[in-house]
Amino acid sequence: xxxxxxxxxxxxxxxxxxxxxxxxxxxxxxxxxxxxxxxxxxxxxxxxxxxxxxxxxxxxxxxxxxxxxxxxxxxxxxxxxxxxxxxxxxxxxxxxxxxxxxxxxxxxxxxxxxxxxxxxxxxxxxxxxxxxxxxxxxxxxxxxxxxxxxxxxxxxxxxxxxxxxxxxxxxxxxxxxxxxxxxxxxxxxxxxxxxxxxxxxxxxxxxxxxxxxxxxxxxxxxxxxxxxxxxxxxxxxxxxxxxxxxxxxxxxxxxxxxxxxxxxxxxxxxxxxxxxxxxxxxxxxxxxxxxxxxxxxxxxxxxxxxxxxxxxxxxxxxxxxxxxxxxxxxxxxxxxxxxxxxxxxxxxxxxxxxxxxxxxxxxxxxxxxxxxxxxxxxxxxxxxxxxxxxxxxxxxxxxxxxxxxxxxxxxxxxxxxxxxxxxxxxxxxxxxxxxxxxxxxxxxxxx
Amino acid sequence: xxxxxxxxxxxxxxxxxxxxxxxxxxxxxxxxxxxxxxxxxxxxxxxxxxxxxxxxxxxxxxxxxxxxxxxxxxxxxxxxxxxxxxxxxxxxxxxxxxxxxxxxxxxxxxxxxxxxxxxxxxxxxxxxxxxxxxxxxxxxxxxxxxxxxxxxxxxxxxxxxxxxxxxxxxxxxxxxxxxxxxxxxxxxxxxxxxxxxxxxxxxxxxxxxxxxxxxxxxxxxxxxxxxxxxxxxxxxxxxxxxxxxxxxxxxxxxxxxxxxxxxxxxxxxxxxxxxxxxxxxxxxxxxxxxxxxxxxxxxxxxxxxxxxxxxxxxxxxxxxxxxxxxxxxxxxxxxxxxxxxxxxxxxxxxxxxxxxxxxxxxxxxxxxxxxxxxxxxxxxxxxxxxxxxxxxxxxxxxxxxxxxxxxxxxxxxxxxxxxxxxxxxxxxxxxxxxxxxxxxxxxxxxx
Numbered sequence: 001x002x003x004x005x006x007x008x009x010x011x012x013x014x015x016x017x018x019x020x021x022x023x024x025x026x027x028x029x030x031x032x033x034x035x036x037x038x039x040x041x042x043x044x045x046x047x048x049x050x051x052x053x054x055x056x057x058x059x060x061x062x063x064x065x066x067x068x069x070x071x072x073x074x075x076x077x078x079x080x081x082x083x084x085x086x087x088x089x090x091x092x093x094x095x096x097x098x099x100x101x102x103x104x105x106x107x108x109x110x111x112x113x114x115x116x117x118x119x120x121x122x123x124x125x126x127x128x129x130x131x132x133x134x135x136x137x138x139x140x141x142x143x144x145x146x147x148x149x150x151x152x153x154x155x156x157x158x159x160x161x162x163x164x165x166x167x168x169x170x171x172x173x174x175x176x177x178x179x180x181x182x183x184x185x186x187x188x189x190x191x192x193x194x195x196x197x198x199x200x201x202x203x204x205x206x207x208x209x210x211x212x213x214x215x216x217x218x219x220x221x222x223x224x225x226x227x228x229x230x231x232x233x234x235x236x237x238x239x240x241x242x243x244x245x246x247x248x249x250x251x252x253x254x255x256x257x258x259x260x261x262x263x264x265x266x267x268x269x270x271x272x273x274x275x276x277x278x279x280x281x282x283x284x285x286x287x288x289x290x291x292x293x294x295x296x297x298x299x300x301x302x303x304x305x306x307x308x309x310x311x312x313x314x315x316x317x318x319x320x321x322x323x324x325x326x327x328x329x330x331x332x333x334x335x336x337x338x339x340x341x342x343x344x345x346x347x348x349x350x351x352x353x354x355x356x357x358x359x360x361x362x363x364x365x366x367x368x369x370x371x372x373x374x375x376x377x378x379x380x381x382x383x384x385x386x387x388x389x390x391x392x393x394x395x396x397x398x399x400x401x402x403x404x405x406x407x408x409x410x411x412x413x414x415x416x417x418x419x420x421x422x423x424x425x426x427x428x429x430x431x432x433x434x435x436x437x438x439x440x441x442x443x444x445x446x447x
Numbered sequence: 448x449x450x451x452x453x454x455x456x457x458x459x460x461x462x463x464x465x466x467x468x469x470x471x472x473x474x475x476x477x478x479x480x481x482x483x484x485x486x487x488x489x490x491x492x493x494x495x496x497x498x499x500x501x502x503x504x505x506x507x508x509x510x511x512x513x514x515x516x517x518x519x520x521x522x523x524x525x526x527x528x529x530x531x532x533x534x535x536x537x538x539x540x541x542x543x544x545x546x547x548x549x550x551x552x553x554x555x556x557x558x559x560x561x562x563x564x565x566x567x568x569x570x571x572x573x574x575x576x577x578x579x580x581x582x583x584x585x586x587x588x589x590x591x592x593x594x595x596x597x598x599x600x601x602x603x604x605x606x607x608x609x610x611x612x613x614x615x616x617x618x619x620x621x622x623x624x625x626x627x628x629x630x631x632x633x634x635x636x637x638x639x640x641x642x643x644x645x646x647x648x649x650x651x652x653x654x655x656x657x658x659x660x661x662x663x664x665x666x667x668x669x670x671x672x673x674x675x676x677x678x679x680x681x682x683x684x685x686x687x688x689x690x691x692x693x694x695x696x697x698x699x700x701x702x703x704x705x706x707x708x709x710x711x712x713x714x715x716x717x718x719x720x721x722x723x724x725x726x727x728x729x730x731x732x733x734x735x736x737x738x739x740x741x742x743x744x745x746x747x748x749x750x751x752x753x754x755x756x757x758x759x760x761x762x763x764x765x766x767x768x769x770x771x772x773x774x775x776x777x778x779x780x781x782x783x784x785x786x787x788x789x790x791x792x793x794x795x796x797x798x799x800x801x802x803x804x805x806x807x808x809x810x811x812x813x814x815x816x817x818x819x820x821x822x823x824x825x826x827x828x829x830x831x832x833x834x835x836x837x838x839x840x841x842x843x844x845x846x847x848x849x850x851x852x853x854x855x856x857x858x859x860x861x862x863x864x865x866x867x868x869x870x871x872x873x874x875x876x877x878x879x880x881x882x883x884x885x886x887x888x889x890x891x892x893x894x
Contacts, residue, residue, distance in 0.1 A: 002452070002453075002637075003452060003611060003612060003615045003633070003634075003637070004633070005449070005450060005452070005611050006449075007633050009632045009633040009636065010605075010611055010614070010615075010631070010632075010633045011605070011631075011632055011633070012603075012605055012606070012630045012631065012632065012644060013630050013631075013632045013635070013642045013643065013644030014630065014644035014645055014646055014647060015647075016632065016644075017644050017646070017664075017667070017668055017671070018646055018647060018649075018650045018664075020667050020668070021646075021650070021663055021664045021667035021668065022653075023667075024663070024666070024667045025663050025667075027653065031649075031653065033649065071636050075636075075642070077668065077671060117653060121647070121649060121650075124606070124647070124649075125605050125606050125631075126605075126611070128606035128607070129605055129606055129607070129608060129610065129611060129614060130610075132606065132607050133607075133608075133609045133610050136609075156459075158457070158458070158459055158572050158573075158576055159459070159571070159572050159575035159576050159579065159776075160575070160576075160579050160580075160771045160772075160774070161576060161580075161609065162580045162583075162608065162609035162610065162612075162613035162617075162764075162765070162770075163576065163577075163580050163609065163610055163611075163612030163613040163615070163616055164450060164452050164457055164573070164576060164610075164612045165450060165609075165610030165611045165612045165613070166609035166610040166612070166613055167457070167576060168450045168457075168610070169610055183459045183460050183461065184457070184458075184459065184460075184572075185456045185457075185458055185459065185460045185463065186450070186451070186454050186456040186457045186458070187450075188460070189456065189518050189522075190449075190450070195460045195522070196460065197459060197460030197461035197463075197464050198461055199461055199464070199465055199468075200461060200462075200465060200568070200571070201777070201778070201788045201790065202465075202478075202480065202568060202571075202777065202778035202786075203465045203468070203568075205778045205781065205786040205787070205788060206469075206474065206478065206564060206778060206781045206786070216468055216471070216472050217464075217465075217468045219471065220464070220467050220468035220470075220471045220472075221464050221467070221468065221524065224464070224524060230790045230791070231788055231789070231790060232789050232790075261790065261793075262790035262791045262792055262793050263790070263791035263792065314771045315771075317609075318609070318765075318770040318771050319770075320770050320771060323609075323765040323766075323767050323770045324607045324761045324762075324765050324767060325607075327607070329606075330648070330649065331648070331649035331652045331653060334652065334653045335653075339649075339652040339653070340652070341648045341652060341678055342678070342679050343648065343677045343678060343679075343708065343709035343710070344677070344709045344710035345709055345710070346708075346709050
């Protein structure tokens with residue numbers, strides 16, 4: 001009972017029953033689906049696109065193994081000719097998408113898939129699973145970056161992330177959004193993200209003497225020791241470190257930092273900074289953790305708490321205040337005809353779309369247009385061709401390049417979107433062409 | 448850059464730097480760590496333990512591959528003798544735990560690991576990652592089960608679960624807690640969970656005519672067709688189904704159900720039930736989905752909405768109102784000495800503990816005692832030996848057996864815990880022996 005992350009069966013059953021029905025009817029014309037969000041959670045005033053690289057990797061390797069075909073067959077829900085048709089199924093379609101790190105808003109497609117219907121439908125569940133979660137995390141992490149500019153921010157969230165892939169992808173998405181590194185070793189090594197670590201309370205507790213624990217750890221990690229000082233009494237521990245430092249210095253060992261993990265972090269940081277400075281340890285940095293999010297970071301930042309870096313875990317990895325987005329992957333065109341769902345409260349715009357972004361002379365985003373793909377507008381088109389005929393257009397974008405793109409994107413945010421509180425909404429306009437098409441489709445339906 | 452789910456590097460960097468320090472100091476006495484939660488989220492009045500099976504599987508296969516040792520070595524943070532010592536590291540310890548499906552409360556250990564320190568420390572991150580998330584989901588899903596007793600509840604959450612493993616584990620944890628099945632195909636097949644599926648709006652949209660879409664789907668899935676009827680006009684679609692049914696019946700095809708996914712679900716269900724019944728389709732069930740959670744389920748249930756089953760996705764899989772628990776894996780004993788952390792607001796009880804549960808003559812839970820492991824109390828001991836010397840005690844508990852245990856556990860819940868609103872807290876008492884030990888340790892510290 002092992003999870004195979006690349007398995008094509010990592011999908012909703014209905015994707016395959018729909019494929020069977022399309023197969024029976026001989027339907028497989030070209031379909032365009034667009035991934036977008038219907039609205040912002042009230043705790044967000046912008047979103048940051050992420051996860052495209054994982055989506056493209058998924059599409060490149062999409063195939064049914066003989067074992068998978070055999071287990072499909074055993075469900076008794078699928079015909080043998082249909083199962084045979086899946087043997088050679090590959091993703092042969094086109095993908096247009098916003099670059100990872102791009103800021104986006106409701107109704108703006110971030111990924112468009114254009115492919116034979118069965119391919120485009122089959123991939124829905126996993127495409128959403130990947131792009132939704134990384135976007136959730138990048139959007140949350142970006143707020144942390146805005147809240148504490150130029151501070152060291154480290155992803156600390158493996159233990160309470162929702163499973164291994166969430167830890168893995170959130171290390172990536174938070175780094176993309178501007179975090180400095182991660183504590184999740186496997187993700188750091190795989191993605192080339194700097195890895196950070198301190199020590200656990202258990203390490204201190206296992207020693208009869210706290211100062212002894214500190215010394216042993218520092219001697220074991222002579223270049224990287226960050227000591228956790230809140231197991232018993234934070235300020236007392238800071239004084240122990242002042243007493244210990246000269247002995248370590250004699251052996252060429254300098255401490256990197258101390259970590260606070262409980263109590264009033266700002267107040268402890270001030271006292272500890274005082275103790276360290278008075279003890280000649282101005283270079284020893286203060287690192288803080290413990291249920292942090294962008295609001296706590298902003299407060300500590302505004303209070304000028306003398307904290308150099310933060311471990312931000314659970315609330316970022318789970319995006320605790322807004323753990324999901326109201327996103328959808330909707331059919332917008334089939335067999336060259338635009339399509340539109342009209343379900344109550346969930347109507348979507350028809351047709352293949354483009355997004356254009358206007359930027360003011362000050363370099364700040366000034367407003368977006370959502371248009372039909374064939375319309376032209378001023379501004380920068382945000383969707384670009386990333387896959388054609390199942391093959392990537394060019395080399396994969398490196399994580400560093402995506403991070404640089406995200407950095408520039410955050411720099412161009414309007415002031416209303418830089419605040420953590422929801423403020424005036426960013427202007428996104430729907431083109432007349434798009435409105436006209438929707439009206440025409442609704443009238444055709446009624447007639 | 449593939450995630451290896453069983454990789455021992457799926458851990459926090461600090462676990463390994465602590466191991467290096469223990470190695471340097473020759474420290475590897477027996478340690479006991481306990482996993483518990485510090486407090487209930489305000490949206491929960493009980494929790495359900497889950498994830499133990501995945502934890503045991505992880506411990507059984509724990510080892511460093513040559514590639515992993517080589518990448519550790521390349522970080523430059525670890526000594527060669529230490530890395531060599533990891534080559535033969537296996538988990539050789541003991542595990543005591545609550546059975547999956549057991550109800551539990553703050554301060555009650557749900558998993559205790561007793562092993563040589565380095566083994567017990569190394570596994571912290573992934574053990575928490577697995578047990579925390581499944582417990583989060585089982586606890587949320589159990590509330591859905593309480594809210595809509597005897598209704599068909601299906602996990603619909605793959606697309607917005609936080610990555611693939613979250614989808615996978617939440618299919619399992621929700622089934623354990625009493626859900627009827629899942630839409631996530633791979634998880635259903637692997638865990639033997641019944642799989643359910645309907646159709647997407649795109650399927651209807653791809654056809655020029657809604658009734659034609661329904662007919663094709665029903666003919667393709669003659670035994671399993673549940674038709675989605677809210678793409679355009681819900682009641683009109685229900686009438687189309689009434690018109691279609693006799694033609695299908697002639698070919699021996701009977702529809703299984705219809706699905707509502709938008710608008711006022713209770714109101715639509717009443718109207719649709721009326722249309723179907725008047726059309727002679729009393730056996731066609733009504734299935735509803737769309738941002739459901741235990742509160743919406745309870746309301747629909749209380750309103751006696753004629754809905755037979757529910758697809759419950761995003762809010763369950765992400766546990767949207769309480770996406771994480773304040774859980775900890777704390778050292779409670781090292782080298783035969785009890786240990787206790789005293790950090791502000793995060794102090795924990797020392798020593799290896801037991802939990803005893805009293806049950807009233809009516810079969811209802813009456814209160815728990817948290818005691819030292821060596822103390823005895825009336826009631827049922829909740830922790831049992833599940834692993835000794837790295838080997839399981841007996842065969843793995845089947846998912847069906849765990850689900851049956853959960854079902855009995857929910858039946859024994861006091862009425863205050865059966866409500867969805869937080870009510871009077873369940874009585875959990877800390878034994879005098881435990882209090883006395885904590886006092887003694889604190890005094891020893893001060894002295």
